[in-house]
Amino acid sequence: MSTNTTEALPATTLLRFATAGSVDDGKSTLVGRLLHDSKSVLADQLEAVERASASRGQDAPDLALLTDGLRAEREQGITIDVAYRYFATPRRRFILADTPGHVQYTRNMVTGASTAELTVVLVDARNGVVEQTRRHAAIAALLRVPHVVLAVNKMDLAGYGEKVFAAIAEEFTAYATELGVPEVTAIPISALAGDNVVEPSANMDWYGGPTVLEHLETVPVSHDLAHCHARLPVQYVIRPQTAEHPDYRGYAGQIAAGSFRVGEEVTVLPSGRTTRISGIDVLGDPVDVAWTTQSVTLLLQDDIDVSRGDLIVPTKDAPATTQDVEATVCHVADAPLTVGHRVLLKHGTRTVKAIVKDIPSRLTLNDLSLHPHPGQLAANDIGRVKIRTAEPLPVDSYADSRRTGSFILIDPSDGTTLTAGMVGESFASPDPVKDQPEEDGWDF
Incomplete structure (x- = not known):
C-alpha cells in the first residue's frame, strides 16, 4: 500500500x-x-x-x-x-x-x-x-x-x-x-x-x-524549481535480483525540477521512448508523488532501455533534443577557451564530446559593451558560445530551469573544469558568423 x-x-x-x-x-x-x-x-x-x-x-x-x-x-x-x-x-x-x-x-x-x-x-x-x-x-x-x-x-x-x-x-x-x-x-x-x-x-x-x-x-x-517542468537525470539503474523482487528494475536519481506522480506518462530522452510510472520509491518506501531535490527510484510500466545519463520527463513537457547548444558562459580555467576547442560537455548526469564552434561575443564589464568574435575567452571572461555536441542533448533554457538549463565544459585530457554555461542566456549578441571547421576526429 x-x-x-x-x-x-x-x-x-x-x-x-x-x-x-x-x-x-x-x-x-x-x-x-x-x-x-x-x-x-x-x-x-x-x-x-x-x-x-x-x-x-x-x-x-x-x-x-x-x-x-x-x-x-x-x-x-x-x-x-x-x-x-x-x-x-x-x-x-x-x-x-x-x-x-x-x-x-x-x-x-x-x-x-x-x-x-x-x-x-x-x-x-x-x-x-x-x-x-x-x-x-x-x-x-x-x-x-x-x-x-x-x-x-x-x-x-x-x-x-x-x-x-x-x-x-x-x-x-x-x-x-x-x-x-x-x-x-x-x-x-x-x-x-x-x-x-x-x-x-x-x-x-x-x-x-x-x-x-x-x-x-x-x-x-x-523555490521556483518545485514548479518547473519535471526532470529526473538518471544516475543509476537498480536491479537487486533478490528472491523477493526478482524482476525489480528501478531508475534512481535526484529530481532536478518539478514533481512526478504514479501513473503519469513519461518520456525517456534522448531516445524519445514513452511509458508510464508504475511506482515511486523514496528511501525504500512507496509513495504516490515525489518532488524537487528528493532522491527517488522510478519504476516504469514498460521494459525499455534506460541508462545513466538519460533524462526522464513528463511526455507533455518534454524538451527538444539538440546537438547545437548556444549559451552564455563564464570561463573559469587559466587556459583560454578557443574556437575549435575540443571539450567534454557535462549536462546533468550525461557527459558527451563537443566542439566550440564559435565565440560570438565577449562582455566588457565596465560599460556592458560586447566585443564581437574575440576568438577566445580568458580566465573569468563572460561571453557567448556556440557548441556542437557528438550526441543529442535534452536541454532546457536556463530561464526555465537553473538545474537542467546549465552545463559545464571539461578538458578531456585532465578533467579540469573549463567553463560554466547557461543555455539560452544572452546579453545582446552581434550577428552570427559561419561555423568554424571541425578538427580531425571530432566531426559531428
Whole structure:
C-alpha cells in the first residue's frame, strides 16, 4: 500500500544565499559578525577564534576566522575556498556560501552562487564600485539570482556619510538594473563594528531600512524549481535480483525540477521512448508523488532501455533534443577557451564530446559593451558560445530551469573544469558568423 502524499508541496523557510565582493571588502568579517550576533556560534568555536586572534596579536576576536578555515587562508588573510555555513533564527533557516573575492578565485563565486536565491555583494565604502564588483553583479545576473543585496561596508571608515552610501547605491543599482537584476536592496553597514548587520546602527540614523539579518529573514523565497517542468537525470539503474523482487528494475536519481506522480506518462530522452510510472520509491518506501531535490527510484510500466545519463520527463513537457547548444558562459580555467576547442560537455548526469564552434561575443564589464568574435575567452571572461555536441542533448533554457538549463565544459585530457554555461542566456549578441571547421576526429 502506497503512502498518500498528494497534498500540496511542503512549505519551507530555508534561504540559500552567497556573499561576494572584492578582496578585503570584509565578506568573511560580515559572515562572522552575522553568525556571532545572531547567537549562531558555539562557545568552543568562539574560544578557538579568540585564541587564534590573540596569537596574531589582535586585541579583539577576528570574526573572519569563523569562515576562513584553511590554513593558507588564515596566513594570507584572504578567502580561497567556498565556505558553507548553516545557521538558523526563529524566523528562518539559512545555508550561506562565503565566496572568495580575489579575481583568481572567481570560479568559486560561480560555484557558491549557482544555487543561491540571494547574493550579498559587498563594496568598500572608500573604494566604491570596482571591476570585481561589476563582475560579481554580472555573474549574479547570469545565474538569475532573484535577490541582490548591496552591502556598503566599512562605513565607519567613511565617517558614516549618507552621501557616500547614496552615490555607491545609485551607481551599483543602475549597473545591476542594466544587467537585468530584478531587485537590489542597498544597506550601509560596518561588519567590524556591527552596524546594521544584526542590530540597527546608532551611527546612521539617516538610514531607515532593514538590517542585513532582517532582510534575510523576510525576503520572499519562491523555490521556483518545485514548479518547473519535471526532470529526473538518471544516475543509476537498480536491479537487486533478490528472491523477493526478482524482476525489480528501478531508475534512481535526484529530481532536478518539478514533481512526478504514479501513473503519469513519461518520456525517456534522448531516445524519445514513452511509458508510464508504475511506482515511486523514496528511501525504500512507496509513495504516490515525489518532488524537487528528493532522491527517488522510478519504476516504469514498460521494459525499455534506460541508462545513466538519460533524462526522464513528463511526455507533455518534454524538451527538444539538440546537438547545437548556444549559451552564455563564464570561463573559469587559466587556459583560454578557443574556437575549435575540443571539450567534454557535462549536462546533468550525461557527459558527451563537443566542439566550440564559435565565440560570438565577449562582455566588457565596465560599460556592458560586447566585443564581437574575440576568438577566445580568458580566465573569468563572460561571453557567448556556440557548441556542437557528438550526441543529442535534452536541454532546457536556463530561464526555465537553473538545474537542467546549465552545463559545464571539461578538458578531456585532465578533467579540469573549463567553463560554466547557461543555455539560452544572452546579453545582446552581434550577428552570427559561419561555423568554424571541425578538427580531425571530432566531426559531428
